[in-house]
Amino acid sequence: MSVTLVKVTKIFTDQDDKSKEFTAVDDVNIEIKEGEMVTFLGPSGCGKTTTLRIISGFEKQTKGDVYIDGSLVNDLPANKRNSSMVFQSYAIFPHLTVEENIGFGLELKGLKKSQIKSEVDVIMRTMGLSALGTRQPSQLSGGQQQRVALARAIVTKPRVLLFDEPLSNLDAKLRDQMRTEIRRIQQQFGITSIYVTHDQDEAMTVSDRIMVMDKGRIQQLGTPFEIYSRPTNHFVADFIGRANFFSCMVKSVSDVVTVEVNQKQYQFPAFNKDVKAGKRATVVIRPEGLHIQKNSEQAFFNGKITEAVYLGATVEYEISVKGRTEPIVAISYNPVKEGLYKVGDEVGVTFDPISAHVIL
């Protein structure tokens, strides 16, 4: 069951001052395939939750179209759309028991009592909630409430499952456990799912594809691998993981891009189509793509170590380089082999061309 957004835009107007407008979602196009799990990832205020609420029907887009399973649902209210939401606050009905909460949607569909009971029982067993059926929501832990919310959403067999930052109220350990479980259940039932979060680890773990958003616009749409290793712009590279940015001049573009940095020429794979010869661009290298050795003429940059944090498996270095305001961040993944350096050491930084690429 696919979900398609075509040129979806949402503009909010200020309640008191109608002339003040805020574009929360700006021209978003995406096609989510059947059974796929897509994450909307971005900082708060980037429009990810608004986009999700447009799909659920709680917000109406100012412009553009929403299709669920090929049919236009612009004018379909939330209660008529066959999508289920798992809310950030769980939104468990405080006056109903666990069973009644889970059975609420089935009851509204007019199912028979016995049928509701058996379907609720099945889902509770799948979710490990069997012992809690008659409990009041106030007697549940955070993780249990989360499970009830998820069970309530999937028991109605929705065509689309929507998650609005579902794990943000859980502690770190439970969060790791639940995100694996959410992924497992999503795959087990094969439900098309959209997952909103600002946590990149969460996005990496659960998603088939990630849609990175900022200021209402899609910044990049791709698999977790593509997003991390081939960010298309400065925002994505900076938001996902850590990255070093080096300003460069593009010399030529063919199958590879030739650029000049620090008076030396390098060749990188050409992923970004917008990079043109004769223009300035930026080289992006992740900290783990950099290596540290004795300083030398051949090194990419030479500098002095200003910080060295030994973590056992890895060592994180910050190297200050003359003429650069930002220090270079490098992670050594095999300190025993690569050698340890200490603060004050003069070192050279090198890299593998495969772990770098050029963006605008």
Place this chain on the structure above:
Amino acid sequence: MKQRIISSWHSFIQLSKDPLLLGVILLLLLSLVLFIIYPLYKVVVVSFQVNGAFSFKNFTDVLTYSNGYYLKALFNSLWMGVATAVLGTLIAYVFAYSLTRANIPGRRFFNLIATIPIISPPFIGALAVIMLFGRNGFISSTLLGMKNASAYGAKGLLFAQVLTFFPVAYITLRGVLESISPTLEDAAMDLGGNRFTIFRKVTLPLSIPGIASSMLILFVESLADFGNPLVLAGAQFPILSVQAYLEITGMGNFAKGAALAFILLVPSVSAYMLQKYWVSKKQYVTVTGKPTQSSNDVVSPKARWILFGVCCLIAFFIILVYASIVFGAFAESWGNSSKLTLQNFVYVWRVGFESVLDTLAIAGLSTPVAGILGMIIAFLVVRKKFWGRKFMEFSSMLSFALPGTVVGIGYILAFNKHPLYLTGTLLILLLNFIFRYIPVGVQGGVAVLKQIDPSIEEAAVDLGADSNKTFQRVTLPLMVPAFFSSLIFSFVRSMTAISAAIFLVSARWKLMTVQIMSQVESGRIGAAAAFSLILVAIILVAMAVIKLILRLKYHTTSSILSQ
């Protein structure tokens, strides 16, 4: 401006798609205008008119009347309001601080003691003052052997008002002090402050908005109070609300009565507005994610015992008051013979049984209606957008600011002509009670709705419920506890109301409170005490019944959400 008109037009169009909703809104707006705004408007119009023309003559008349007798009444009322506010708040603060911070023994007991005056008729204080300090008073005459002691005048009234209204301040201040996280005091202590410095620099400054709020509330309550001054003020110490009543029922001078009511209205409404729109917005909220635990060590052992002593003293006075009412009800003749008898109850049964039935009928009918209307208004105001929403919220809460005397005068001025001729009927009493106690339900309902996370209602919609089903299955059940507690409050207030109702009772429809007042006025103190006791007993039974329903049906005595 144009855009505002367009958007209100749009919201109107939106509403017209839901005719039931539109009908309810229009009906409510109409009733609020008719039964809250219109009587008020009549008071203003009548007070500013002489022979149908605009004039200040009524005001110049009343202010110069009998060498400034009414001017003195105004001054007395204001003075009494300020004194009650200051003294009542001070006592309430000591009480609230001792109970929330000082860890004194017997906190449950003190809390109970402080809430008793809330459920009793407002003139019980006055009655007790007469029984304790009057000519035949237990303290003045029996203990001290004073002849011709007088309980009337400023001192007696102040005692009665402080006793009657300090619980209101106590509840306000307790809420404020409870919301101040004890960890702030712990932090201050950790930074090296001694206990008194902590109180002076942390606790007290954080409770200033609460103190200001409580003073303004007590000021409004004292100005509006009618029962206590009617019994105690006397001719030497005139009080505005009583004088307005006497002007109308004694002299039949509606214009002058309305002018006095208007003079009374100005400071009340000003203080109320100040409280609602300014002071209450200044409240500090100390937000913490987790429930905080305190070492509970901000009060030194010595100070704890001093506070405990003060609380005991206050509790002693309250107990003394109620003990004298109970004893007075059973005494053969208060101050003269302490022989116990049931003759007072027999007398009350004979002369007052009818008023008991009337009062029960009126309170029993008006309370649920006020509660339901309050919930509906709360729902509309919080969850719906429509033209007139602000007005609905404002006017439905306005009754809190209006002294009962003003409302009573407004009702007799507004509803004495066709087609709205209601004078002397049951309906005028019912309408008065309903619209006077609507704010209780609105306030409770709004508080609950603001606590319900909108996503709970969205979850129901998401699972396929339309707006009707969502309201029925989710919103309404969550509002039920608030509805019942608003029932308790408005029932208590209806049963003990007097200031507005005294203008509206008739030979056919009598109220217990008014009957009790006439017993006091004719000197039958014992009968008045017995009558008051019956009234309090009825209230206690009703409260117990409502709480029982709540516990049996909803397994809770408080809001489901507070768990």
